[in-house]
Amino acid sequence: MASTTKYPPYLDAYNAVPKVLNEIKKASVPPKFTLDFLATVLGLGSSSYRAIIPILKKLEFLDQASVPTNYYKEYRDDTKSEIVLGNQVKKAYADLYKTAEYAHKLNKETLITKLKTLLGVGDDDKIIPKVIATFQELVKLSKFDGTIETEKMTSPPPVDEFEKRKEEPIKATQSTTISKLNRSLGISYTINLNLPATTEIEVFNAIFKALKDNLLDE
Template structure:
């Protein structure tokens, strides 16, 4: 029976090259094998595995249509592009992040150890190497600081939304007030703080 391993492609060297081409090429109506071969210049069989990977990442829909995340990745603003890839990685490797929510911060050796633990394969196995190399190739295009900063705020907003939608007492209108204490990360990256306060404004302070 086939194992449900974390996302990977065997031709890991192609991942970075394809992503670089995606950033400069026009967004297609559908990302097909023909587009990959003729427009991006990757006709080889090994590169074809990129499309299933891109679907797991959430860059492509099930029919190959580029998603909003795909378009955000192509954004010429580096912060937007890298944040999009960080979200894509968390989409594709949700099983890994269930084990370690800071998997992207692990060293290559520690990440390999996590993969060995999850898959039951031995260290040095070809599949383990492919999983690790694929993850590392994707991670080179990502920045997780802003995404990590947004997630706690989004979680708070979700809980508040769920409470507000509770229909146990449909005829009762409650006036609620709440206090949110933020522990800001130690960073000189202004984009992190911008992301935090933007999320507060958009998700919690709107009427």
């Protein structure tokens, strides 16, 4: 049964979770999160840490190519790391949260019972305790009652309609303001106008009307 059951994320060495996440905060963001980075930069070369990469992908801290995401970067900020992790834990353990809306508040025995029932495994299942232990290690580092603005939201904020309307009369009166300023400063213009060779009086009327409307003061 265990080989065909789809388990939520877990580590055999679940106590490695806080160590890895703590080191992530200290180190620079790598172009790619590899086993070499884990061993040489984070100093976590033991094989027990290797399974953290699939966990980080489940948490969406890494994409499928192991490239750090905005969630990874935001987690490094101590002012919001707990909330970022809490949000991602809920996603990674969505099936568990289907059994209890506040799964992070339940004790180990209750969580094990709920997950066994959900997955349909027996009491002798060896993976379930590891899943719950991993989940609880993540819960210890998380906060579930806060919200933050994330960098993933890259679109500009909507323009407030009231503010937009306030700008319209300003634009509409710019030419009037400039005209009054010119008058107060005594600014004058010399306009050279090349008239077309025509005897049609309507053509001249149209030209001078356009000149008056667009260039001359009322």
